[in-house]
Amino acid sequence: MNLAKKYIKEHPIECFFFSEFHHKQGPKITYQYPLGCITKNSSLLEAVINYVIPKPDLQDKLITVNAVGKKVIGCPVCIDDPKYPRNQYMFNFGLVLDNVHKSSPCIPLIKKLSSxxxxxxxxxxxxxxxxxxxxxxxxxxxxxxELNNEGTCSTSVIDTTTLYLKVFPPSTQPKPVHDHDVPILTVPKDYFKLDKWDLTTQQILPFIDGFKHVQKIAVLADVDAELTRICIQNLAFYEHVQLISIYQYSNVYITTAKLNQFRQNMEMQNECLAYVSRSGHQPPTLHDVMTLYCGLGPRVTLRKLCILFHEQITRVNEQKLIQYGLIHNLIRRINMYPVKVKSERSHNTQSDLHQYTDGLHSADEICCKLGCSHSELLAKLEHDKNIVICWK
Structure with a gap:
């Protein structure tokens, strides 16, 4: 029995519901299964009705309400459109658990269902x-x-799409996916039978190449950013993709202790040599690969590495070399974090940048947030004397 199935047998979902704000009747539970879980005159409905269709400041946010021995989880949505009565439509897909059960295993599926x-x-x-x-x-x-029987669900909503949902036991929560993360496939593309996957997966798969970051994939695939993150999070959970950092020649990497294991593992060596070789060029040697990996360091950018070891680079694809190293944890990226060291008394002309200079946001993340290139960000940082760079 898999973990999700075992978990849901012990922590069953009691009800799924659909609620909406009717332009004449107001907020209501329109549909639910099983019937009678949330009745019209029940104390549970009275306790949660203002949260299943909440006020504007709580819309488009995950909401969990503990009341009357139950836990109600939803992600209410409000869409503005003049075609609707009152120029907007509010709805919510949610579920009910016993309040002794954790909400976290069901949160990803509610977010995905809502999106x-x-x-x-x-x-x-x-x-x-x-x-x-x-x-x-x-x-x-x-x-x-399906969720209560198997811990997973696969269902056709409309003829051309299939919705996949899964309960994530507490010990197997999927890691968060950020706009600046770069997904790379860990299985061959022909492994995916597109007609078996949901529409979002079908749309984004052609753009997952190990170089495009999540935000760019969402734009190119013309898919909502939040839905793209959820989809890639699901693929990562099933180990169909792995998340690495954005590839840039200004990046800095260092080796890890696993490089020593690589040096002793002939199978990995052969796999790596085949992966990093340049088509139409002389095959690389293990000495070439080890020279390049060992040439990485805190003060060595990838651009500098290529200049220092230009002979090896003629045989080794440096992009594939970095990809392989990150996938197998032979190397790790040292990220750049801007930190504001003192307040400015003058008028702040770069407030958009300063809100990310607390040392918690990497340069990659800031570039995605501000919609600028790495070189443009560096130019801004160089002109701001109140910002220093922390590498970690």
Whole structure:
């Protein structure tokens, strides 16, 4: 029995529901499965109704409410559009647990379900249209049944897409995915049978090449950024992708203790040599690879490494070399973190930058947040005497 199935057997989901703000009736639980979990006059409904369809400051946020011995989890959505009555439509897909159970195993699936249904609503008004809305009760029943039986769910929402959901036991929570992370496939592309994956996965897979970061993939695939992060998080959990850092010649790397294991593992060596070789060039040797890895250091950028060892670079693809090293933890990136050391008394012309100069945001993250290149960020930092650089 897999971990998800074992966990859900001991911590079952009690109910899935769909709520919405009706322009005449106000907030209501429109559909639920099983029926009768949240009744019209129940104390549970009275306790949570203001949170299943909340005020604007709580919309588009994950909400967990503990009340009447239950735990209600949802991610309410509000879409502004003049086509709707009152020019907006509010809805929420949520679930109910016993309040002694942890909410964290179900949070990823609620986020994904909410993002997915939001996309369908934006594309074809699936949730608000009275005809397609009639499919929601069957959808809730299927999700409820499959998750409680297997810990996972695979269901067709519309003919062209399939929704995949999974319960994540506490010890196996997927790691967060950031806009500046770079996903790289750990399995061959032909492993994926696209018709078996949801629409988002089908859209983003062609752009996962080990060089494009999450934010860029979302733009190129024309997919919502949050939905892209959730999808890649799911792929990473199943070990279909691994997350590495953005490749730049200004990057700095150092070796790890695992390089010694690599030196003694002939199978890894042969795999690496095949991976990093340049097509149409003389094959690299183990000496070439080890020379380049050992040439990395705290003060050595990748650009400098290529200049110092230009002969080895003619045989070794430096991009593939770095990828292989990161995937197998032979090397790690030393990131640049801008830190503001004193307050400015004059008018702050770079407030957009200064909000990320607390030493907690890497240069890659800041570039994604501000929509600038690494060189543009460096130019800003060089002109600001109140900012120093911390490498870690």
């Amino acid at each position: 997915y249904m939001t996309e369908l609503e934006l594309e074809c008004y699936f949730v608000s249209n009275e005809k397609t809305k009639e499919e929601i009760p069957g959808l809730l029943k299927k999700i409820f049944t």
